[in-house]
Amino acid sequence: MPIKLFPHLRLLNPSLPVTRFPSMNLKPSIGSSRAVPALRQMFPFKLKYLGFGAGVKEQQLGVRKLSTRPFRAGSRSSSEFSRNRDRGRGGEIRASKSLIDDEAELNDWVSELGSDSFGGNKRCSKDDGVSDFGKARSRKNSRGRDGDSFAPKRRRESGSADFYESNRRVNQNPVNSFSRDSNSRSNRRFNSDLEDGNRELYWSKKTRGLERGDTNSFAEKRNERKGKNFRTRFSDDDDGVGEERGRVMSGIKDLLGVEVSDVDDDDDSALRKNARSSIGLDKESGEKRVISPGKYDSYLSEARFDQCPISPLSMKGIKDAGYEKMTIVQEATLPVILKGKDVLAKAKTGTGKTVAFLLPSIEVVIKSPPVDRDQKRSPILVLVICPTRELATQAAAEANTLLKYHPSIGVQVVIGGTRLALEQKRMQANPCQILVATPGRLRDHIENTAGFATRLMGVKVLVLDEADHLLDMGFRKDIERIIAAVPKQRQTLLFSATVPEEVRQICHIALRRDHEFINTVEEGSEETHAQVRQMHLVAPLDQHFPLLYSLLKEHVADNPDYKVLVFCTTAMVTRMVSDLLGELKLNVREIHSRKPQSYRTRVSDEFRKSKGLILVTSDVSARGVDYPDVTLVIQVGLPADREQYIHRLGRTGRKGKEGEGILLLAPWEEFFLSTVKDLPISKAPAPSVDPDTKKKVERALCHVEMKSKEAAYQAWLGYYNSNKKVGRDKCRLVELANEFSRSMGLDNPPAIPKLVLGKMGLRNVPGLRSK
Numbered sequence: 001m002p003i004k005l006f007p008h009l010r011l012l013n014p015s016l017p018v019t020r021f022p023s024m025n026l027k028p029s030i031g032s033s034r035a036v037p038a039l040r041q042m043f044p045f046k047l048k049y050l051g052f053g054a055g056v057k058e059q060q061l062g063v064r065k066l067s068t069r070p071f072r073a074g075s076r077s078s079s080e081f082s083r084n085r086d087r088g089r090g091g092e093i094r095a096s097k098s099l100i101d102d103e104a105e106l107n108d109w110v111s112e113l114g115s116d117s118f119g120g121n122k123r124c125s126k127d128d129g130v131s132d133f134g135k136a137r138s139r140k141n142s143r144g145r146d147g148d149s150f151a152p153k154r155r156r157e158s159g160s161a162d163f164y165e166s167n168r169r170v171n172q173n174p175v176n177s178f179s180r181d182s183n184s185r186s187n188r189r190f191n192s193d194l195e196d197g198n199r200e201l202y203w204s205k206k207t208r209g210l211e212r213g214d215t216n217s218f219a220e221k222r223n224e225r226k227g228k229n230f231r232t233r234f235s236d237d238d239d240g241v242g243e244e245r246g247r248v249m250s251g252i253k254d255l256l257g258v259e260v261s262d263v264d265d266d267d268d269s270a271l272r273k274n275a276r277s278s279i280g281l282d283k284e285s286g287e288k289r290v291i292s293p294g295k296y297d298s299y300l301s302e303a304r305f306d307q308c309p310i311s312p313l314s315m316k317g318i319k320d321a322g323y324e325k326m327t328i329v330q331e332a333t334l335p336v337i338l339k340g341k342d343v344l345a346k347a348k349t350g351t352g353k354t355v356a357f358l359l360p361s362i363e364v365v366i367k368s369p370p371v372d373r374d375q376k377r378s379p380i381l382v383l384v385i386c387p388t389r390e391l392a393t394q395a396a397a398e399a400n401t402l403l404k405y406h407p408s409i410g411v412q413v414v415i416g417g418t419r420l421a422l423e424q425k426r427m428q429a430n431p432c433q434i435l436v437a438t439p440g441r442l443r444d445h446i447e448n449t450a451g452f453a454t455r456l457m458g459v460k461v462l463v464l465d466e467a468d469h470l471l472d473m474g475f476r477k478d479i480e481r482i483i484a485a486v487p488k489q490r491q492t493l494l495f496s497a498t499v500p501e502e503v504r505q506i507c508h509i510a511l512r513r514d515h516e517f518i519n520t521v522e523e524g525s526e527e528t529h530a531q532v533r534q535m536h537l538v539a540p541l542d543q544h545f546p547l548l549y550s551l552l553k554e555h556v557a558d559n560p561d562y563k564v565l566v567f568c569t570t571a572m573v574t575r576m577v578s579d580l581l582g583e584l585k586l587n588v589r590e591i592h593s594r595k596p597q598s599y600r601t602r603v604s605d606e607f608r609k610s611k612g613l614i615l616v617t618s619d620v621s622a623r624g625v626d627y628p629d630v631t632l633v634i635q636v637g638l639p640a641d642r643e644q645y646i647h648r649l650g651r652t653g654r655k656g657k658e659g660e661g662i663l664l665l666a667p668w669e670e671f672f673l674s675t676v677k678d679l680p681i682s683k684a685p686a687p688s689v690d691p692d693t694k695k696k697v698e699r700a701l702c703h704v705e706m707k708s709k710e711a712a713y714q715a716w717l718g719y720y721n722s723n724k725k726v727g728r729d730k731c732r733l734v735e736l737a738n739e740f741s742r743s744m745g746l747d748n749p750p751a752i753p754k755l756v757l758g759k760m761g762l763r764n765v766p767g768l769r770s771k
């Protein structure tokens, strides 16, 4: 990083301790009135300059230098917060997850208010920013459009269902040809009572006919005790399938209750001999944790794909994709999945989870009887659900890469934002065995596409990518509907970089009770990557835009190959910030749920391939999207929860690369930090912004369209209103919203439609203007 004068920022917070770089005085030539650039203050380990002066002017102003310590990968001391892994996770923040994810929802509400009651139990949810309400509306519309609703009743009547039923019986043994008899495997069983239900749930060797229905009764009992009512479709319906499944499972003598290290399969032992990581069992939780004693935080294992029982043609595809060694999560999960087990896997961001679930799924397709391409309702064998369109498209692309030498296996994507009828035609013209979908659109097809439900009855593998998000309340109904549409006799794979305890508690709605939880995040290590340097910056709202500009300008100047993601709280705030940065002549693009899908796809592709670009984005890019070589992730404002912070940050530092992350908060948002205090996020003192930068940003804000600011204000209010902590005190909330409005250069806060205010529960709150 070259020595550069950077006058934009100056530290003015006198309450902060004075700490100087040891070499600080070696460069007195650096102007005393010049402040240290924010990024250099925040990531001093990258500083190549020798120091900076503690100038007269700064001293006069009471300027304090930022407390800095050299960065050490994995150094716990780098965090300003003491770690406490047990406290502060989820809790209030998680519970307060945004209910108004997108202002589109507000618009939807407004347009529907005439026909819909306010008092209903409507809930905004996330599906690419489309609310449940919006989805319901679109489903209603599409039903009308297609006039061809495929009701469950009709499905039952369909003769082809019989075909699947018998086909399923034939193919229900999920053990593939590589699996060996596992009689000799240890019969580990953890006797535990219901209080300790997880262990029972996870490690029972024999299913004793207890399958999903029984699993659910465990859950129900547990939830009853908690006073919750989590009834699912499994609770009242175990029409003998569970028993049949129990027989099948005990018949195949799968790995139930056996540690991976116990497996005596030849292929596996060869694999294990060469594997660098080992797998330990946490007796408390029944989870398998992968321990990689090698290079710290490396994402690759020593094991190669060709040591795994993968078909030769798949191996060729893997080779062509450039993969030789498996990543740690692939090494840990592949043998287990190939045995037919249900798996819940947790692995850090950017460590190859997609291949980990796709590859064994492809192997299942290969081993299934070939499908007659002309067959009208050919079965879908693998169903992959992803929370966003970008992620679904990306997973399908990865599947196609792996399928290079399997021309007979087809992959299709169904995602929102495109015309349902077009997808219907496409699916009819090109029957596929692997379908990748977003939940809302998939549900649309289940309900509205003739023959689709029948095709789903062929599903052998169901994958929930970003499983914790999909099982979250926003998606839960769709997911339950989807699970009800696929056979009980299937293999289910749940993958995510974050698996909060709540998700473990409810994952049985998708998984068999004997599933394995494989956690590749080492005990005592963070869920984020050590090579990604994290800082948080707390500054008053009116400084956020100038600070953001300064941070970006500096990063751009220092990194010719910069590639930055700026996360904003909502789609409309994203648009406004993008407009502003564009006015400031930065090379920006925007992506959020209010953009047409064709635009989203184009921008996403461009950002994937580009360098020297800033992508301002809502949470549509938070999870899973694999943009290579992102150099910096900035999160402006409160992330929805701890998990979302981790996933957003995970867009950088992928595949073992370095990266930087900055969380920019207002003082009243600082409470969020308690939920991530176990992560190595260092605190940067709040720098003030130099007058020139401030003026420049103010001028640029004048050029941002009023419409964009109005929409951002309304969306901002909606987002924070739905946050339990901030939204509790409505008067305070409005004060803060008006502070945000001023930060956009508005003297008066924009007026908001009365109906919207009513919906937000903000009618007659002082400080708001209505129209």
Ligand SMILES: Nc1ncnc2c1ncn2[C@@H]1O[C@H](COP(=O)(O)OP(=O)(O)OP(=O)(O)O)[C@@H](O)[C@H]1O
Binding pocket: 322, 323, 324, 325, 326, 327, 330, 347, 348, 349, 350, 351, 352, 353, 354, 355, 496, 497, 623, 624, 625, 626, 650, 654, 655
């Ligand atoms: N065995 C491998 N060797 C090298 N690269 C790999 C391997 N497996 C996957 N990759 C690459 O690693 C990158 C990250 O993979 P992927 O997107 O699946 O990560 P992820 O763990 O799902 O991340 P996230 O949690 O953000 O969704 C991709 O570019 C993928 O092509």
